[in-house]
Amino acid sequence: xYIYDHHDKTLLRERVTxxxxxxxxxxxxxxxxDEFLPLRLQNGLYIQRLAPMLRINIPYGxxxxxxxxxxAHITRTYDKGYAHFTTRQNIQLNWPQLxxxxxxxxxxxxxxxxxxxxxxxxxxxxxxxxFAGISTDETEDPRPWCEIIRQWSTLHPEFAFLPRKxxxxxxxxxxxxxxxxxxDIGLQLVKxxxxxxxxxxxxxxxxxxxxxxxxxxxxxxxxxxxxxxLEAILRVYNRYGRRDNKYKARIKILVKAWTPExxxxxxxxxxxxxxxxxxTLTDTEIARAKSFxxxxxxxxxxxxxxxxxxxxxxxxFTRWCDRNVKQHKTPGYCAVFLSLKxxxxxxxxxxxxxxESIAELADNYSFGEVRVTHQQNVVLADVKQKDLPALWVEAxxxxxxTPNVGTLTDMICCPGGDFCSLANAKSIPVAEAIQxxxxxxxxxxxxxxxxxxxxxCMNACGxxxxxxxxxxGVDKKGLEFYQIQLGGSAGSxxxxxxxxxxxxxxxxxxxxxxKILQVYVDHRIDGERFFDTxxxxxxxxxxxxxxxxxA
Amino acid sequence: MQKLLDKDGNVLSEDPWQIMPxxxxxxxxxxxxxxPVQYWLDTLPDSDANSVCNDQHASGIWLDSDIELxxxxxxxxxxxxxxxxxxxxxDGRGFSLARLLREQYNYRGELRAFGNIIPDQFYYLxxxxxxxxxxxxxxxxxxxxxxxxxxTVSYQGxxxxxxxxxRRRT
Ligand code: SF4
Numbered sequence: 047x048y049i050y051d052h053h054d055k056t057l058l059r060e061r062v063t064x065x066x067x068x069x070x071x072x073x074x075x076x077x078x079x080d081e082f083l084p085l086r087l088q089n090g091l092y093i094q095r096l097a098p099m100l101r102i103n104i105p106y107g108x109x110x111x112x113x114x115x116x117x118a119h120i121t122r123t124y125d126k127g128y129a130h131f132t133t134r135q136n137i138q139l140n141w142p143q144l145x146x147x148x149x150x151x152x153x154x155x156x157x158x159x160x161x162x163x164x165x166x167x168x169x170x171x172x173x174x175x176x177f178a179g180i181s182t183d184e185t186e187d188p189r190p191w192c193e194i195i196r197q198w199s200t201l202h203p204e205f206a207f208l209p210r211k212x213x214x215x216x217x218x219x220x221x222x223x224x225x226x227x228x229x230d231i232g233l234q235l236v237k238x239x240x241x242x243x244x245x246x247x248x249x250x251x252x253x254x255x256x257x258x259x260x261x262x263x264x265x266x267x268x269x270x271x272x273x274x275x276l277e278a279i280l281r282v283y284n285r286y287g288r289r290d291n292k293y294k295a296r297i298k299i300l301v302k303a304w305t306p307e308x309x310x311x312x313x314x315x316x317x318x319x320x321x322x323x324x325x326t327l328t329d330t331e332i333a334r335a336k337s338f339x340x341x342x343x344x345x346x347x348x349x350x351x352x353x354x355x356x357x358x359x360x361x362x363f364t365r366w367c368d369r370n371v372k373q374h375k376t377p378g379y380c381a382v383f384l385s386l387k388x389x390x391x392x393x394x395x396x397x398x399x400x401x402e403s404i405a406e407l408a409d410n411y412s413f414g415e416v417r418v419t420h421q422q423n424v425v426l427a428d429v430k431q432k433d434l435p436a437l438w439v440e441a442x443x444x445x446x447x448t449p450n451v452g453t454l455t456d457m458i459c460c461p462g463g464d465f466c467s468l469a470n471a472k473s474i475p476v477a478e479a480i481q482x483x484x485x486x487x488x489x490x491x492x493x494x495x496x497x498x499x500x501x502x503c504m505n506a507c508g509x510x511x512x513x514x515x516x517x518x519g520v521d522k523k524g525l526e527f528y529q530i531q532l533g534g535s536a537g538s539x540x541x542x543x544x545x546x547x548x549x550x551x552x553x554x555x556x557x558x559x560x561k562i563l564q565v566y567v568d569h570r571i572d573g574e575r576f577f578d579t580x581x582x583x584x585x586x587x588x589x590x591x592x593x594x595x596x597a
Numbered sequence: 598m599q600k601l602l603d604k605d606g607n608v609l610s611e612d613p614w615q616i617m618p619x620x621x622x623x624x625x626x627x628x629x630x631x632x633p634v635q636y637w638l639d640t641l642p643d644s645d646a647n648s649v650c651n652d653q654h655a656s657g658i659w660l661d662s663d664i665e666l667x668x669x670x671x672x673x674x675x676x677x678x679x680x681x682x683x684x685x686x687x688d689g690r691g692f693s694l695a696r697l698l699r700e701q702y703n704y705r706g707e708l709r710a711f712g713n714i715i716p717d718q719f720y721y722l723x724x725x726x727x728x729x730x731x732x733x734x735x736x737x738x739x740x741x742x743x744x745x746x747x748x749t750v751s752y753q754g755x756x757x758x759x760x761x762x763x764r765r766r767t
């Protein structure tokens with residue numbers, strides 16, 4: 047994990063001082079509301095429906111047990127004892143007091159955490175793959191590059207007042223787990239002709255009102271040019287992105303309006319002027335960044351029985367292993383999902399006790415570190431296989447062992463109408479109704495991998511466009527309805543869903559999902575995942591079944 | 598009250614420049630009139646424009662944030678002062694223009710931010726190459742220093758410090 051030195055620590059302390067001054071002058075009436083607004087947003091502070099909301103960055107998803115304990119302490123001391131993991135590897139507090147936010151930031155700074163640029167029209171938290179450094183399909187560990195980008199983008203003087211928010215994701219794997227194709231910039235680490243490292247650069251992906259899959263604008267960018275190239279993209283966007291209409295202000299609209307060819311041309315021209323300038327990465331810096339993300343001290347020869355079993359509850363344990371345990375590139379090790387999706391809890395919500403528990407599990411089983419995922423779960427990345435039975439017992443006690451990772455009830459859900467002032471409809475109660483309806487684990491296993499994503503409005507924080515099943519809250523004459531989409535995917539086969547047809551009442555949603563799954567079961571060919579069947583047969587059979595007139 | 602500040606936090610008692618309004622088409626009666634760039638282009642000695650004719654040519658111009666710099670490339674180094682007008686403080690284009698002027702066009706004269714800017718932008722403006730800020734409503738007890746001196750560390754290179762931290766880290 048990246049370790050802050052005195053430069054990094056000083057910068058965070060200075061940021062806290064700055065925000066304290068801004069908050070105090072706002073509270074004293076010396077700073078106007080509209081001037082404070084972008085300043086507080088650049089520190090992750092929204093004013094929500096019920097209270098302020100503070101979004102804290104978890105850069106590329108990495109958290110130490112120390113940081114988890116600090117987060118637990120903060121939710122206990124300054125909030126109502128729980129927090130919420132978001133779909134972009136951040137964590138949110140829903141009830142902080144504005145006056146106390148500077149103190150919260152000071153506490154976070156003690157453990158090298160911050161909320162810098164976690165909202166606002168600037169470069170946001172850099173996200174990545176939760177299996178970085180441990181997956182078998184990885185070309186290169188994305189985390190050193192994420193950290194390099196994090197530093198470059200932090201308090202960047204030129205790009206603090208962009209036309210709109212700007213999100214960058216990096217992946218080093220073929221099975222893209224960072225949804226790079228739906229980011230403003232998606233970076234995919236690739237190897238060049240003589241095995242040198244570089245990036246395939248995608249631009250203009252995104253969700254929201256106008257979902258778009260990103261376009262490749264550079265097939266191979268040698269790694270040393272990463273920052274000069276990013277700076278060129280951002281400068282072109284800063285100068286030419288639309289500022290007259292916030293719904294047309296994202297970079298995807300500019301890329302579309304200009305065509306990708308013209309956009310690419312413009313970026314190249316800009317880049318050629320700054321290429322090889324001081325922002326060109328040095329070997330020393332690359333080596334320094336990499337030195338923080340080396341493999342932990344894995345034990346050699348952790349002899350592991352081929353078949354791990356738990357004599358008392360064999361089926362439950364096996365299921366948990368099937369769904370929540372993932373392959374690791376190091377023999378004898380595995381990655382374990384802690385599911386934050388038990389029925390009855392808003393997806394991604396954690397209590398302060400749970401944060402403490404996660405820290406404890408991390409210390410006991412995974413070198414004191416965890417990763418948070420954009421599916422709103424937590425991963426222990428370096429668990430000895432032979433520890434699995436013991437870990438399972440503990441995780442179960444703490445409520446993290448719901449064996450549903452990757453299944454229908456492991457859904458992504460935004461805070462929606464219960465918390466968010468932009469919402470058209472509630473999303474958490476719909477998620478819960480679905481979880482209650484599909485509580486038969488046998489059925490869920492039989493259905494297998496399917497992603498279900500719920501957003502409370504077109505802003506798409508719940509990523510409904512890229513769910514195999516997407517649910518979008520819509521408002522019709524003051525009533526809440528839900529539109530259902532099929533065919534989305536977040537991975538390397540990224541795709542945007544299509545609308546099934548007229549929308550439904552909340553109470554109808556679980557039944558509609560059941561019908562959708564039935565169509566899949568009726569049509570699937572052995573071993574086919576929901577997404578594959580749906581793609582093969584199209585949307586029509588689903589439409590026919592769901593909107594069939596009663597005979 | 599309007600007041601001019603420099604990037605070191607000094608309040609300047611006198612502003613040598615007089616900013617001429619958009620659409621200005623009068624005569625130049627001093628060499629310290631900061632004219633809209635269009636006026637300057639219209640009165641270029643070798644231009645065929647015949648609307649205005651002066652003996653004197655302005656030595657300072659101001660730009661809107663959506664300007665293209667390339668057509669001005671040959672003249673940039675001849676100006677003593679370039680103002681960049683911020684229509685609203687949320688319009689970040691001026692930050693890019695400033696860096697371009699400094700880093701691509703090697704402009705060395707005074708670079709001034711005016712219009713709707715807020716003190717919390719001083720630091721970023723200074724980093725991007727601005728020398729002076731014209732504040733629209735300045736109160737005598739306002740202290741600009743906390744806005745300019747807040748940070749001693751920056752990660753990325755910019756005009757004030759072209760070397761990024763990774764080339765300086767010890
Ligand atoms: S999708 Fe809409 S309702 Fe949900 S969190 Fe985002 S803005 Fe709020």
